[in-house]
Amino acid sequence: MATLNICIRPSSTFQPSHSKFPISLYNLTVVSSFVSTTSSATNLSKFQNSSTRNPSLFIRKLSTLPLINAKSGFVSLARGCSWMQDNSVNYDTATSTGLRPGPLYSVFPSKPAAVSSFEDLYTFICSGPLMEKLGWTPKMVEASIDKWLLYGSYLCRLFQFNEMQLTIPQKTRIYHYYIPVFFWCEDQISKHKSMFKDGEEIPPLVIGLSAPQGCGKTTLVFALDFLFRRTERNSATISIDDFYLTAEGQAKLREENPDNELLEFRGNAGSHDLQLSINTLMALSKLTKEGMKMKLPRYDKSAYGGKGDRDDPLAWPEVEGPLTVILFEGWMLGFKPLPVEVVKAVDPQLEVVNKNLEAYYDAWDKFVDAWIVIKIKDPNCVYQWRLQAELAMRADGKPGMSDVEVKEFVSRYLPAYKAYLPTLYSEGPEGSDPKRLLVVEIDEERNPILAA
Incomplete structure (x- = not known):
């Protein structure tokens, strides 16, 4: 070498x-x-x-x-490591893609892992925990090394990393996580296109990404969307958060369930406008020609002192066809109803949430063609990740929730995690094809690990 x-x-x-x-x-x-x-x-x-x-x-x-x-x-790279500076990406309702650079507020190790040669990088790529799951062999990596280098370069520029002095988590995120997942998405697009005859209109592939809060799903979607655009594939991003009820609708839900803390604020099943999601996903699937446009709904979490409200439709970003792929992400995407005795054993208040969940397959999951499920070992990681974010925000002089407020906030989601994640991990989302399902297990540092 x-x-x-x-x-x-x-x-x-x-x-x-x-x-x-x-x-x-x-x-x-x-x-x-x-x-x-x-x-x-x-x-x-x-x-x-x-x-x-x-x-x-x-x-x-x-x-x-x-x-x-x-x-x-x-x-x-001209300007070092943005993640080490807590300056990565956040969801933004104002941009056309729905994403913009912004604080990530995460804690990462800083030990350097310099890429000293192509051979070192090749060996590192081949050691990735997703390679066997994706069916990649060293020879396949070797044959496609130019793509690995190109995509890695794109992502380093996107996140402002020093490519010659990557830290271990940066190197892992790019070459063990984001690029392998992107290759899987490319394969799903190819399979999707092969289902249609020459001359037929091909609807966009809908990739559902189910991942707990704080695990980095927004950043993953941001990276995938960027790579799609860099490889000349028109993409759109949408979140289940975009389908929350208006402030008025949430207030009505709260009044109808006065003793249920899980429905007091937005989040759990029942707090979404399912007809809006159906209309949006159906309209997106029809963007198959140039010149066809539509606006994507967006939700303003800062409205009404943090209680939130749907953003002004005039501010919704516009997307134009033809679309190749739609990235649809959410913390509870793919959750399916369970027997009443199961959810009541976790939390009696989940019974109403579980009933509400019965309508979600027709509003969300049935539109998804391929699935990415991010798996965590312990739902309590969500609390730790949220606490990290708030501590970092406060340290940076920005308003952040207190430790008590963080605990109260996350407590509204933990019952659903504890009830529905085991089934999601063991069975996959309802109606999902095992050949079109990628499960990525991550550790407490949000990096992929070998499945047990």
Whole structure:
């Protein structure tokens, strides 16, 4: 395997871009390269060796990798690690995609895990906990290494990571989590398209993502949506939060259930406008041609002092066809009703919630073609993740819930987690095809792990 040490002098007019980097943007000078070869005959070594023999080829390959650090002159990202600065992404009701850069407020280890060579990265990719589940072999990784590098470069630029000095969690998130899941999504899109004949209109593939609060599902959706757009697939994102009742509707629900704390505020089954979700998902499925447009509903959680209300329709983002994929995410997506005695044993107040859940399959789950389920070992992680976020917000001088308020907030969701997650993990969502279901188990640091 060849290892290259390259120093590059950036142009004074360098400007970052989310497109592939045209060579004209750079003033590239290869200062030195030190090559040591082994007997390996893989595509990786061929890639590096050919790059060494042909500098112009190397520059073309390099242009799909990281940005250039204008201070150091070495290949890297222009501005370090955004996650280590608590500056990643949050849901935003104002943008066309529904997502924007914003505080993530999570705690990550900071031990560096520098990518010193292609061989190291190749070995790291092959060691990922999802590889066997997805049917990936080392030879398949080798054959597609250019895509791994390109997608990794896209995500590093998106999250403002230093690609040459990735921390362990950053490296894990990108190459063990986000890219493998994206490859799975690509495969699902291909299978979906193969079901239609030439000339037929192909409705967008709906991928449902069920994941507990605080586990990073919004960031995962943000990364997937970004990669879809970078690979020229038109996508739309929607959340079950977008279908909450209006403030007036929630107040009525509270009045009808005065002794049920689980329905006092938004969250559990019964606090959603199911007809709005049906209308929205049906309309999205028909966006198969250019020029077709629709607005996506959005919910303002900050309205009425945090009690929330549906956002003004004039502020709803617009999406245009033809759509390739729809990412539909939610903390209770895929939950299905259980026998009354089961839910009452968890919490008697769940009986009404369980009854409400009977109508949710027709409003949500039946529209989903493929499923991603994020699995956690202990629902109490939700409390810890929320507490981390609020502590970080308070430390940053921003308003955040007290520890007591966090406990009260999460307590409204824990009964549903304890009741419905075991069945979701063992059986999958109702009507789901095991061949179109990906279960990703994560640890307390929100990183994927090998399933037990």
